[in-house]
Amino acid sequence: MTKVFSGVKPTGRPHIGNYFGAFTRWASEQDTGHLYCVVDLHAMTVPYDPEELRTRTHELAAWLLATGIDPDRATLFVQSHVREHAEATWILDCVATMGELGRMTQFKDKGGGRDSVSVGLFNYPVLMAADILLYHAEEVPVGADQRQHVELSRDIAQRFNHRFGETFTLPKATFPPAGARIMDLQHPDRKMSKSDESPQGTIDLADDADVTRKKIMRAVTDSGTEVRSGEDKPGVTNLLELLSAATGRTVAELEAELAGARYGDFKKQVAEAVIERLRPVRERYAELAADPHAVADTLAKGAERARQTAAATMADVRARVGISA
Numbered sequence: 313m314t315k316v317f318s319g320v321k322p323t324g325r326p327h328i329g330n331y332f333g334a335f336t337r338w339a340s341e342q343d344t345g346h347l348y349c350v351v352d353l354h355a356m357t358v359p360y361d362p363e364e365l366r367t368r369t370h371e372l373a374a375w376l377l378a379t380g381i382d383p384d385r386a387t388l389f390v391q392s393h394v395r396e397h398a399e400a401t402w403i404l405d406c407v408a409t410m411g412e413l414g415r416m417t418q419f420k421d422k423g424g425g426r427d428s429v430s431v432g433l434f435n436y437p438v439l440m441a442a443d444i445l446l447y448h449a450e451e452v453p454v455g456a457d458q459r460q461h462v463e464l465s466r467d468i469a470q471r472f473n474h475r476f477g478e479t480f481t482l483p484k485a486t487f488p489p490a491g492a493r494i495m496d497l498q499h500p501d502r503k504m505s506k507s508d509e510s511p512q513g514t515i516d517l518a519d520d521a522d523v524t525r526k527k528i529m530r531a532v533t534d535s536g537t538e539v540r541s542g543e544d545k546p547g548v549t550n551l552l553e554l555l556s557a558a559t560g561r562t563v564a565e566l567e568a569e570l571a572g573a574r575y576g577d578f579k580k581q582v583a584e585a586v587i588e589r590l591r592p593v594r595e596r597y598a599e600l601a602a603d604p605h606a607v608a609d610t611l612a613k614g615a616e617r618a619r620q621t622a623a624a625t626m627a628d629v630r631a632r633v634g635i636s637a
């Protein structure tokens with residue numbers, strides 16, 4: 313059985329990019345050796361409100377359960393509930409280099425070269441490496457934006473193993489066949505994101521069917537009338553990608569079927585496919601939101617399970633790096 317770890321940070325409301333890029337695969341491929349984590353420590357790297365962080369962490373866990381993660385099979389937990397993540401980060405900080413962290417595009421995008429950004433934002437990929445390596449994950453199912461961070465985790469693991477002896481498994485990122493990078497509906501040149509202020513360009517999982525339909529109908533398209541993907545058609549390409557992710561059909565099949573269709577009809581088809589795909593998830597979320605204690609119990613049990621593996625890894629790591637057991 314392949315060991316899998318992946319996480320999502322509670323920085324805002326989860327959107328269909330998170331869903332198609334990551335969550336849907338987590339649910340459909342889950343197995344007993346898989347761990348899925350709400351990475352709340354990562355959400356502290358940018359300014360935030362503590363009460364909101366607590367609420368969003370809980371809500372995000374409920375969304376993951378609503379997408380179909382079964383806590384009796386996979387382990388679902390909150391990162392800060394397992395203290396080993398923070399401890400492992402320090403040790404890996406002493407293995408990672410300033411140069412490699414400085415090359416991370418997410419840091420460049422979010423930090424914008426400002427001196428005032430937190431050290432945590434710079435250090436984010438090392439915490440992510442700790443998340444993955446603590447559980448000896450072989451695969452990390454993520455959207456395309458996380459490729460560079462998973463590659464860095466692998467480099468850090470390799471360097472650690474070389475310096476201190478075989479300890480960590482080398483992880484690799486895996487990507488979905490469609491939906492690996494869903495773009496903002498109003499700005500198809502940039503990724504749909506939780507924390508970007510683009511309410512019309514982002515479809516939250518919490519949006520209802522009407523709002524979802526309106527946002528897709530108002531999505532930016534491109535000049536020309538053809539429904540086809542291509543670098544010169546970022547808006548239509550993004551909608552085709554969404555339709556492909558929602559229906560499981562390839563973009564090529566969809567292009568053939570939609571030859572001659574008008575943009576308006578095409579968008580209607582995308583909207584209905586996305587709404588149908590999300591309907592059971594949204595219904596299940598409403599049920600889970602009504603029972604917050606059940607979600608909290610699930611997370612407590614998940615943390616207990618995760619802690620066993622993390623503690624064993626840390627005992628080994630401590631012994632190898634020469635600090636007290």
Ligand code: AQP
Nearest residue numbers: 320321323329330333454455492493494504505506507
């Ligand atoms: N637009 C996207 N398309 C496909 N996959 C995406 N993911 C994120 N955005 C898209 C994937 O969702 C998982 C969880 O992401 P995250 O919360 O850990 O952080 P992120 O990648 O930085 O996502 P956001 O939504 O853009 O958050 P903010 O705005 O806070 O930075 C990951 O597997 C990610 O690849």
